[in-house]
Amino acid sequence: MLEITDLQRVGLKPASFSLPEGACIAVRGPSGSGKTLLMRAIADLDPNDGRVTLNGEDRAAIPAPLWRRRVAYVPAEPGWWAETVGEHFDDWPRAVPLIERLGLPQEVKAWPLVRCSTGERQRLALARALALQPHVLLLDEPTAALDAAMAGAVETLVLELVAGGMSVLWVTHNPEQAGRVARRILTVEAGQVREAAP
Amino acid sequence: MSDYLTLSYWDIALGSVFIFINAGLSVALELGVHKRILIAGARMVVQLAIMGLILTALFAVVSPFWTSLAALGMVLFAGREIAARQDRPLGGLWSYGLGTVCMMIGPMVVTVFALTTVLRSDPWYDPRYAIPVLGMILGNAMTGIALGISGLVSGLDTRRAAVEAQLMLGATRRQAMAPVIRQALRSALMPIINSMSATGIVSLPGMMTGQILGGVAPEQAVKYQILIMFLIAGGTGIGAVAAVMGGAYRLTDNRHRLRLDRLGAEKT
Numbered sequence: 001m002l003e004i005t006d007l008q009r010v011g012l013k014p015a016s017f018s019l020p021e022g023a024c025i026a027v028r029g030p031s032g033s034g035k036t037l038l039m040r041a042i043a044d045l046d047p048n049d050g051r052v053t054l055n056g057e058d059r060a061a062i063p064a065p066l067w068r069r070r071v072a073y074v075p076a077e078p079g080w081w082a083e084t085v086g087e088h089f090d091d092w093p094r095a096v097p098l099i100e101r102l103g104l105p106q107e108v109k110a111w112p113l114v115r116c117s118t119g120e121r122q123r124l125a126l127a128r129a130l131a132l133q134p135h136v137l138l139l140d141e142p143t144a145a146l147d148a149a150m151a152g153a154v155e156t157l158v159l160e161l162v163a164g165g166m167s168v169l170w171v172t173h174n175p176e177q178a179g180r181v182a183r184r185i186l187t188v189e190a191g192q193v194r195e196a197a198p
Numbered sequence: 199m200s201d202y203l204t205l206s207y208w209d210i211a212l213g214s215v216f217i218f219i220n221a222g223l224s225v226a227l228e229l230g231v232h233k234r235i236l237i238a239g240a241r242m243v244v245q246l247a248i249m250g251l252i253l254t255a256l257f258a259v260v261s262p263f264w265t266s267l268a269a270l271g272m273v274l275f276a277g278r279e280i281a282a283r284q285d286r287p288l289g290g291l292w293s294y295g296l297g298t299v300c301m302m303i304g305p306m307v308v309t310v311f312a313l314t315t316v317l318r319s320d321p322w323y324d325p326r327y328a329i330p331v332l333g334m335i336l337g338n339a340m341t342g343i344a345l346g347i348s349g350l351v352s353g354l355d356t357r358r359a360a361v362e363a364q365l366m367l368g369a370t371r372r373q374a375m376a377p378v379i380r381q382a383l384r385s386a387l388m389p390i391i392n393s394m395s396a397t398g399i400v401s402l403p404g405m406m407t408g409q410i411l412g413g414v415a416p417e418q419a420v421k422y423q424i425l426i427m428f429l430i431a432g433g434t435g436i437g438a439v440a441a442v443m444g445g446a447y448r449l450t451d452n453r454h455r456l457r458l459d460r461l462g463a464e465k466t
Contacts (some may be wrong), residue, residue, distance in 0.1 A: 043366060044453055064454040069368035079363030081377065090367075125363075132367065 002071070002136050002167055004042065007050035012037045014050065015193035017186065019136065021055075024159070024168040026178035028196070029188035035171045036076070039138045039186060042169070043073035054135060072134035076141040076171075078125030085111045088128055098127040101157050103150055119145040126154065136167045143177065154179055202412050214239070256325040265325045269309075269332055273301045276340045279404040286351050288448060289462040296444050300343050304437025305335040308429050312448050316425060334405060334426055335433040338390060342434035346442045348385030353378035354449055354458060361456055371450040379446055386438035397427065 002019040012034045019025055029035050041048040041053075044064055050107065052059040059067055082088055086109035089095045096106055102123040117123065122145050137158070143151035159181060162168055169186075172178050178185055185196040217239040224232035256264055277298025287293035309332045313319055319327040352359060357378055364374035397403055405426060409419035449457050 045365065045455055046341065047451075047455070047457075047459075065365075065368045065370050068366055073366050075363075075366070079359030079361070081357070081360035081364055092410065128367065 001055055002042075003051075003053045005051040007038075007041055007048060007052060009037060009041050009046055009048035010047075011191050012041060013191045013193070017193065017195060019167045019169060021135075022162055022165045023184070024162050024170055024182045025111075025184045025186055026182035027169055027171040027186045027188060028173070028175070028178055034187045034191040034193075035188045036140055037191070038193060039073055039075075039140055039169065039171065042070055042138060043071055050095070055083065061171065069132050070134055071136040071138065072129040072132050073138040074125050074129045074140060074142060078121060078143060080113050080121070080126075083112055085109055085113060085124060088124070089131060091131055095127050095131040098130050098157070099124070101153065102127055103153055119147075119150065123150065123154070130157075130161070132138055134166065136169070137161075139168060139170045141171055141173065143172075143174075196198070230440075240316070253325070253329060256329065260321070260324055262321070262323045265323045265328055268325070268329060269306070272329075272333060272336055273306065274298060276301050276336050279340055280344045280347065284348050284351065284465075286348075286355065286464050287462040288347070288351070288445060289460050292448055293462055296441055296448070297340075297343055297347065300437045300441040300444065301336060303333060303440050304343070304435075305339045305433035308433040308436065309335055312429050330405075331426070331429070335430050338393075338430040339434045339437045341389055341439045342386040342438045344388070346376065346382050346438040347445050349382030349385040350378060350442050350445045350449070351383055351461065354456065355461075358456065358458065365454055365456065369414075369454075371454045371456075374454075374456075375446050375450065379442055382442045383438060386442065387435060390434045394427055394431065397423075405429075 001021055006014040006020065007016070007018045008014040015038065017025075027035050027038070037046070038048050041050075042052060044052075044059065054067075055176055065197065078160075080088060086092055086104060089109075092109060099108060100106065104123060104127075108120075108124070113121075122142060126139075126142055139158070142158075143154050146154065155177070158168060167194075168181075170178075170181055172179075172181075187194050187196045217235060221235045224230065224235060250270060256268060277294055280297030280301075280381060281287055281294045284293070288296060309328065310322075312331060313322045313328055317327055317331070322328075354375070361374045361378065365371070393401070403423050403426075406419045406423040409422060410416055415443040451457050
């Protein structure tokens, strides 16, 4: 259970909600309303105030790198720091089944990153975060660059992991997708986070 | 040691003709830098003239107080120059403070080391040795430190997504910044490496030629120059490492976040 109490930062009004284990909440709202700010604040990537706990453990008591392994954030435009795909994975064997589920061949390991399309990068970034086996996954438009079939593969994989106990906060512009993956919906408008009727 | 040719003011005025030729070329070719050439030239004349007066006075008194005051003044000016060379300075006091502090832990320490152990001037703070040695080390370390800081800032700025991607996957700030830090330090050390490689073939360093013009035997002048190059390399290395590490510390926080919001406004 991820519990968020009065989480706030510049551009984000105090937000409180909880994300139970094995649940997926969709986050919706216009561009620039603060969805990404909310995700970054939960992952503790920007200065923020408020109390965030995971299974009762206070975030402030957990070293930030460890926190981010437990609460993994996958941004809409993921970053890359090395030449080849494989160098971005700590534990390649663990990532292989995830990568294959996302429609990419094992050989992708040796590919130079510049050769990968935006959609391929988006799937690789998701696999990279999932390989950490996080308790909570913060997804920011994970299927924006994918065709319907690939978006379906992402949804299926994530929902399977949710059924296994992972919690997900899923930012999406697509109302149908929100309906498919989540029972609860949060809306963000002008920095104000609200629970919406499903 | 008095068999050198003295210069009169007329000799200098004759030499200045070339500055005016440069300025004239700037006007003719519409480079738009004639004003800056003339101002820079005038600044150099005034600064050196003042330095001459100060050195004369310092040499006359040989006082630890006045010598260290002059040294401190030089370090402060160098710190200001480092801050002025940044396109995107660190915000607040850090913009000026980081370079200045690093000048103290790099060049100052190396200078004192050289004066007390190698040169063994008597007293060790004798301004005739202390001030020129410090000046030469400062001038070079300043370039290295300025390059190091701007390399760090521009590296973190352009590779922000890459650094944050590592942080998001649970890397510590040290791990995430390591490639940028290495790159910044390499660019800080490049000038001194290049100048050591070229010295003696392409360029004859100012100090050595100065000593030779002053009547010192080339062999002695060469020894001095070698020592100074070692000191410069040492001062630049220590100063640049301190500056880049300090900057990296400042641009992240203890929650391992990248804090580019701590940078000052970009200069236009």
